[in-house]
Amino acid sequence: MCAYSVFNTFPVYPLSAKPLILLAFCRYRYHTSLFNRPGFQRMLADIKAGKIKRVIVKDMSRFGRDYLQVGFYTDMLFPDFGVHFIAVNDGVDSTRGENEFTAIRNVFNEMYARDTSKKIRATWQSKGKSGEHLTTIPPYGYMKDPDNKKKWIIDEEAAAVVQQIFALCVSGLGPTQICHWLEKNQVLNPTFYWLSKGMKVGNKPKPGANPYKWTNETVSRMLEKIEYLGHTVNFRTRKQSYKSKKTLWNDPSEWVIFENTQPPIVEESVFFIVQNIRRSRRRPTKMGDMGIFSGLVFCAECGGKMYQCRATNFTEEQKYFICSTYRKGKDLCTTHSIKNVVLHEIVLRNLREAIEYVTQYEAEFIQEAADSRLRERDAEFSRKRETLSRAESRIAELDNLFKHLYEDNVTGKLSDERFIKMSRDYELEQENLKSMAEVLREEIKQQEKQKTNVKAFISVVKKYTDMQDLDASILREFIDRIEVSHTDKKSKTREITIVYNFIGAFDFERAREKAQNTTQKQQRTA
Secondary structure, three states: OOOEOOOEEEEEOOOOOOOOEEEEEOOEOOOOOOOOOHHHHHHHHHHHOOOOOEEEEOOHHHHOOOHHHHHHHHHHHHHHOOOEEEEOOOOEEHHHOOOOOHHHHHHHHHHHHHHHHHHHHHHHHHHHHOOOOOOOOOOOOEEEEOOEEEEEEEOHHHHHHHHHHHHHHHOOOOHHHHHHHHHHOOOOOHHHHHHHOOOOOOOOOOOOOOOOOOOHHHHHHHHOOHHHHOOEEEOOEEEEEOOEEEEEEOOHHHOEEEOOOOOOOOOHHHHHHHHHHHHOOOOOOOOOOOOOOOOOEEEOOOOOEEEEEOOOOOOHHHOEEEEHHHHHOOOOOOOOEEEHHHHHHHHHHHHHHHHHHHHHOHHHHHHHHHHHHHHHHHHHHHHHHHHHHHHHHHHHHHHHHHHHHHHHHHOOOOOHHHHHHHHHHHHHHHHHHHHHHHHHHHHHHHHHHOOOOHHHHHHHHHHHOOOOOOOHHHHHHHEEEEEEOOOOOOOOOOOEEEEEOOOEEOOHHHHHHHHHHHHHHHHHHO
């Protein structure tokens, strides 16, 4: 924020016995496109209170650069309150009547402000697109390199706190619980930490504020900062125009990301797991506890979440998950559920199989995972491209229908009432199709960028070579989601699909059998 001096007022005692006149001088270094600057607002309050009778400015551009608002004050508000307005250099004096060139001069002043804004924005865009950091203060965990202010280096003390916050999230704590943990362990919040290091901060804390008090918003934003991977993210926000200082958030697709511009604080695998946790936030039950599978179990039929069902008199063997869609309406999905103990046993067994297979056949796993993911991705691409093609064809077809409707209406073949109704229906259908097509294009674009991060999965496996039991932290490091189908009436079996982080759904049992057969063949050949 620029420094400024407020409007100063002082009494003037004329020789004649006239009432006291107060002069208000505009002396400030505040952006003159803004009319909400503090000194200006104080002056307006004094004018309305009858304390100021004369306003003197150096020239019209120092008063303001928005010609509509300048005109409102000089032509309407000031005369209403009997204020004498003078712009010294421009020869404007309200007591001499209207100046024909004042309005033109105000327009040129605004054009100058608009042109300056464009130049500043162009410079900003150029810096951002070249990979320069656009933030003045580095994120908590980094600091400016003393030898090169444009580069960031790791602030070891703060970076340790960032890593602890991510670790707490992986262990199952939400932002509120993390805030409590930080306060309990007396960890300075970012503002007080920067002040303790003698750094400048945007908003100084109020006197008596708790230096160990963290907010949910602070923790949540930290958990989503791509900068902690060592990347630079520019153009997260924008201003609607030079007249408005309101900050608007851009869609993530509009962000510009430059990779590996500074040392990473958080491992990519940990960051990825935390994002999955944030997307499927765990919710405590009405009884106050939070199951380890909370937020991970989904219905294979409708895609809805499966809710935990329990009661005070339930034993551990009686607790179960049920489809949330079915609970809303029995005709919306099939009736199916799964007991906690059954799910726990299946997932634990599957994870042990995964660890054993990857540990024993690491090279085979890398190849198999890449091939499996490629087949899955190709099938999904084909389906989405087909859907997108149908949507685009229908959009083009609707354009032709609009033309025919208009022609029929003009020639009298179609009444105005019927034309309005049909065109409205077609417009609604086309808008929905365009929205769906845009989503599909973005999904296809994102999937084309994705690569199977097999090595990240292997690094997680190596952390748990001797897994004894499951907990929330282990589940979220390994698993993205678990899909449960209904029980088949003939075979009395159900299908449970475990979608792993980094590699997607993977049949470890089949892969192990294949690897064993290959090994046996090689041994016989040898």
